Amino acid sequence: MKIERVETAYYRLPLEPMGDAGHGAIDTEELITLELHAEGLTGHGYAYTIGRGGRAVRSLIDNDIVPLILGRDATNIRGLWDLMWQRLLYVGRGGLASFSIAAVDVALWDLYGVREGKPLYALLGAGAREIPAYGSGVDLPKPLRALLAQTEGFLERGLPGIKVKVGRVDPRDDEERLEAVRRLIGEDIDLMVDANMAWNTEEALERGRRLERFDPYWYEEPTIPEDVAAHARISREMDVPVAVGESLHSPHEFRRYVDEKAAGVLQIDPITNGGITASLEALKMADGAGLSTSSHYTDELSAHLLCASKEPVYLEKHAFALDPYLEEPQLVTNGRVRPSESPGTGLRFDTQALAPYRNA
Numbered sequence: 001m002k003i004e005r006v007e008t009a010y011y012r013l014p015l016e017p018m019g020d021a022g023h024g025a026i027d028t029e030e031l032i033t034l035e036l037h038a039e040g041l042t043g044h045g046y047a048y049t050i051g052r053g054g055r056a057v058r059s060l061i062d063n064d065i066v067p068l069i070l071g072r073d074a075t076n077i078r079g080l081w082d083l084m085w086q087r088l089l090y091v092g093r094g095g096l097a098s099f100s101i102a103a104v105d106v107a108l109w110d111l112y113g114v115r116e117g118k119p120l121y122a123l124l125g126a127g128a129r130e131i132p133a134y135g136s137g138v139d140l141p142k143p144l145r146a147l148l149a150q151t152e153g154f155l156e157r158g159l160p161g162i163k164v165k166v167g168r169v170d171p172r173d174d175e176e177r178l179e180a181v182r183r184l185i186g187e188d189i190d191l192m193v194d195a196n197m198a199w200n201t202e203e204a205l206e207r208g209r210r211l212e213r214f215d216p217y218w219y220e221e222p223t224i225p226e227d228v229a230a231h232a233r234i235s236r237e238m239d240v241p242v243a244v245g246e247s248l249h250s251p252h253e254f255r256r257y258v259d260e261k262a263a264g265v266l267q268i269d270p271i272t273n274g275g276i277t278a279s280l281e282a283l284k285m286a287d288g289a290g291l292s293t294s295s296h297y298t299d300e301l302s303a304h305l306l307c308a309s310k311e312p313v314y315l316e317k318h319a320f321a322l323d324p325y326l327e328e329p330q331l332v333t334n335g336r337v338r339p340s341e342s343p344g345t346g347l348r349f350d351t352q353a354l355a356p357y358r359n360a
């Protein structure tokens with residue numbers, strides 16, 4: 001099944017201004033869509049960023065990856081992933097290269113599903129299952145009243161878990177916010193906290209311990225992703241499981257976290273991780289080590305992938321929902337989501353809705 005043509009497009013989607021302790025203010029999502037054509041069929045893929053780097057991702061795809069894969073067999077997904085990884089190795093081993101590889105890899109899996117007439121979860125050897133979903137705000141700058149209004153919105157949607165950003169300059173601010181959210185949601189709703197890599201190891205331990213009285217479900221990205229030893233120490237010294245994954249850009253990076261017992265929850269993001277192929281590897285590592293799994297953003301793809309995991313605790317319903325730009329937005333029913341039953345990923349962008357945001 002020869003790859004005949006690949007087309008990309010670049011969009012800048014405005015977001016309600018938001019932010020976190022690691023990435024700062026965020027007001028734009030970049031979306032790079034990709035169509036891969038082979039023997040009359042089309043696979044759809046995409047990559048996203050939180051406002052910067054998207055043009056470089058698209059350029060890597062158009063200038064470096066497409067010439068590499070044209071004419072090759074689209075059904076050899078693993079072989080193509082290895083080829084892309086290897087030929088971009090000198091400038092890659094993660095980062096933008098992983099986002100670029102991901103866009104193509106998602107399209108290849110989608111095409112495979114379209115050809116077989118099967119949804120992605122079935123291609124992964126899994127059965128469809130319901131996964132609990134949690135509401136996730138990018139809410140560090142939000143005043144307390146707005147944070148509570150957002151939390152109420154999550155509760156009204158029936159979500160059994162809620163995540164709050166931490167990492168305000170004054171630790172008492174974080175505590176006041178978590179105390180108010182915990183009071184609002186009660187004891188039966190899970191409360192995740194996310195520091196977005198804001199702290200060094202000592203601060204992460206100190207700040208994390210101050211938050212333990214609010215019974216957090218997990219402690220996400222307490223420090224920089226490069227410092228695996230720090231995550232291992234935080235995991236050892238705290239009762240709350242450490243959650244990581246969105247900033248890991250290859251299976252190799254996940255491997256270090258698993259081998260060094262540096263996390264209790266692996267959060268996959270098939271775009272930042274380097275594709276469905278790479279995220280699947282991370283899920284298998286989690287299974288092998290008895291770790292819990294969750295997702296980051298990528299709601300639609302992750303609903304399939306988590307079906308292939310032994311212990312999927314939660315799917316993240318992220319603040320940047322692509323719902324306004326999708327033909328079939330994901331439904332949350334009784335606080336749970338299911339993967340699409342359409343062939344492939346089931347993720348199709350509504351090009352008319354996207355059209356006003358297209359950039360050259």
Ligand SMILES: [Mg+2]
Nearest residue numbers: 194220221246
């Ligand atoms: Mg996060």
